Amino acid sequence: xxxxxxxLTGATGMIGFKTLVELVRAGYNVRAAVRTQAGxxxxxxxxxxxxxxxxxxxxxxxDITVPGAYDEAxxxxxxxxxxxxxxxxxxxxxxxxxxxxIIQPAVRGTVGILESAIKVSGIEKIVITASVLSIASFxxxxxGTKVDExxxxxxxxxxFASSIAAYVASKALAFxxxxxxxxxxxxxxSVVNILPVFxxxxxxxxxxxxxxxxxxxxxxMDPLLGVPRDPLPGVAxxxxxxxxxxxxxLGPNVKGNQDYLACAHPTESIDWAETFEIVKxxxxxxxxDGIFKFESVPRPVSIPVHIDSTKAEKExxxxxxxxxxxxxxxxEHYLELVGRK
Numbered sequence: 398x399x400x401x402x403x404x405l406t407g408a409t410g411m412i413g414f415k416t417l418v419e420l421v422r423a424g425y426n427v428r429a430a431v432r433t434q435a436g437x438x439x440x441x442x443x444x445x446x447x448x449x450x451x452x453x454x455x456x457x458x459x460d461i462t463v464p465g466a467y468d469e470a471x472x473x474x475x476x477x478x479x480x481x482x483x484x485x486x487x488x489x490x491x492x493x494x495x496x497x498x499i500i501q502p503a504v505r506g507t508v509g510i511l512e513s514a515i516k517v518s519g520i521e522k523i524v525i526t527a528s529v530l531s532i533a534s535f536x537x538x539x540x541g542t543k544v545d546e547x548x549x550x551x552x553x554x555x556x557f558a559s560s561i562a563a564y565v566a567s568k569a570l571a572f573x574x575x576x577x578x579x580x581x582x583x584x585x586x587s588v589v590n591i592l593p594v595f596x597x598x599x600x601x602x603x604x605x606x607x608x609x610x611x612x613x614x615x616x617x618m619d620p621l622l623g624v625p626r627d628p629l630p631g632v633a634x635x636x637x638x639x640x641x642x643x644x645x646x647l648g649p650n651v652k653g654n655q656d657y658l659a660c661a662h663p664t665e666s667i668d669w670a671e672t673f674e675i676v677k678x679x680x681x682x683x684x685x686d687g688i689f690k691f692e693s694v695p696r697p698v699s700i701p702v703h704i705d706s707t708k709a710e711k712e713x714x715x716x717x718x719x720x721x722x723x724x725x726x727x728x729e730h731y732l733e734l735v736g737r738k
Contacts, residue, residue: 402426403647404470406461406510407480409436411600411612412526412593414443415640416480418601421449423644430458430470430481445601461506467513476647477523479510482571484612485564492556495563503567504574511578511588520586522653524646526639527590529632529658529704530565531572538630538702543664545705546592546656579654587653589646591639594660594704595629597723598636599730606734614727617672620697621728623690631666631699634659635718635726645713652712660706661717669697675724683737 403420407413408429417440420427431437437455440446446453456470461481471477482503489498507525514520529544530551537550544550551569552562572590579588595613603611610618616633619626639659645651661667673691677684710716732738 400424400426401475402428402473403476403478404428404430404467404474405478405480406430406458406506407482407526409440409602410480411602411636412596412639413480414440414602415598415636416478416643417453418445418449419640419644420478421446421452425452425476425644427453428470428474429453429455430467431455432459433457440602443601443604461509462502464509465513467510468516471510471513471517471520473519475519475521477510477514477520478643478647479507479523480526480643481506482526483564483567485560487560489560489563495555495557495560499560499563500567500570503571507571508574508578511575511582511584514586515582515584518585522587522589522647524589524591524643525575526643527572527575527592527656528568529592529594529660530568531590531592532569532656534565535630538704539700541701541703543703543705544658546658546708589651589653590656591642591646592656592658593634593639594632594658595634596636596639597633597727599726600636603730604734606731609727609731609734616669616697617724618727618731620669620694621672621676621689621691623693625694626669626697628698628700629669630702631668632660632702632704633667633720633723634661635723637726638715638717641715642709642713650714655712657709657712658704658706659709659717660704661720661723663706663710663717664703666699666701666703667720669699671720672697672724675721676728679721679725680728680732683732688732688735688737
């Protein structure tokens, strides 16, 4: 409810910052757990948060893998939204780095916040950003088998061939330790896992056009700017919808101890190459001026997949935004950053 205090992790990232803005817009007060004060100061300077600064304060948690890292942060909060988790990193290129930089931070960070939360009273619900990869590997998705919240087809066995493979394992392992924690500890609070597919949309933490392709937005922006991409599963969800789900999940109308896939166009695949036609149709002047370079690269290849997110649409009571809305959101941001909008 409005005025309640929420502990939010990961607020400096794409999903986390959008969730922060949605939380304060909904009337919540937010304690943002950040690694450094400088990180908090940076997001505090971003325009979307400006009207709500009185509702936000920081708590410094420099290392989420340390036991008890969140013990102080959870005191006095009613809800926790745990978004923080490491991404695949090009600097991680061996098994030791995969474990130290990706897998263990994801697992220990999740376990740590649950263990800290169970030590205090008053916390009613914890919402965790998981991933479709928590329950289905890329291979499982590409097989064409329907993926829904009951699916358990992840891959956690090393050694890992790449940081992407380690990231997949990290999401699955963090999800598994959450399930185990709930089953064994039976906490007074409930847990909701949000499982997004590729998250696309305006990332307000990006203020330099050179970084427009950071993270999953690169899936559409790289080809538009003349950088080819490898084939990927044809599934996406707007960052606005993912953030909205995190906030709505705190309310009494969304059941706890449940998992919810976040995927636009439930049960249908999207075609990544549609971005070319969307840009021509929605931004004809910028296209005519040669701002986009997609004529120079092969059309992106989409792997057909079957992600059934109808449970989320029904439970949360809204329809996911379309792939065109995702594309327009990022492209408009890019044009704004380069001074063309």
